[in-house]
Amino acid sequence: MLVVTWETDGFNNCVVLDGKPYVYARSEAGEFVLHARCSHRGGPLHLATFCPDSTRLVCPWHSRATSVTKALRAGIPAVRRGDRVTAVFDVPATVTAEVEYRPMSPDLAS
Ligand code: FES
Numbered sequence: 001m002l003v004v005t006w007e008t009d010g011f012n013n014c015v016v017l018d019g020k021p022y023v024y025a026r027s028e029a030g031e032f033v034l035h036a037r038c039s040h041r042g043g044p045l046h047l048a049t050f051c052p053d054s055t056r057l058v059c060p061w062h063s064r065a066t067s068v069t070k071a072l073r074a075g076i077p078a079v080r081r082g083d084r085v086t087a088v089f090d091v092p093a094t095v096t097a098e099v100e101y102r103p104m105s106p107d108l109a110s
Contacts (some may be wrong), residue, residue, distance in 0.1 A: 004097045005086040009109065014046070014067050014102040015087075017095050021046070022076070025108040027068050028054045033076040033087045036102060046102045057108075058101045 006015045008024040012098030014036065015022050023046045025034040036046040051058055056065035078087035089095075 002089045002091050002093050002095055002097065003086060005084055006099045007024075008080060008083050008085050009072075009104075010083075011101045012099045013104065014100050016098045017091055018099060021100075022087070022089075023104065023108070024080065024082075025104075027108070028096065029068050030072050031080060032072050033085065034071060034108070035079045038064065038066075044102075046108065049105055049107045057067045087099055097098060102107055 001070050003018070004015050005014055013023055021036040022033050027050070032053045034045060036044065037044050038059040038061065040059065040062060043046060043059045045057065047060045048057040050056070051065055055069065056067055076087050076089060078085050085104055
């Protein structure tokens with residue numbers, strides 16, 4: 001297990017573990033840590049928008065929709081305190097965590 005803390009917004013709003021980016025996302029159903037790469041072909045889910053009923057995230061590359069509820073259930077354990085989030089990732093503690101910037105969809109950044 002690896003515990004990482006990073007910023008919810010701004011220049012350090014994304015943590016990258018073994019090349020996999022994660023961001024803190026907000027939805028009507030709740031806030032969660034989102035794997036920011038689409039499972040279809042790696043599209044930028046940090047730029048996803050919500051479908052009209054806000055139940056699914058739509059990838060900007062090929063418009064596949066992902067259930068927000070499913071993302072919340074399969075979520076990465078995390079807690080937000082102010083403008084920082086601390087999450088526990090199921091990876092070896094030896095994995096290097098890099099913090100960087102990802103532009104966020106207005107739908108996810110609130
Ligand atoms: S990469 Fe996301 S739908 Fe294709």
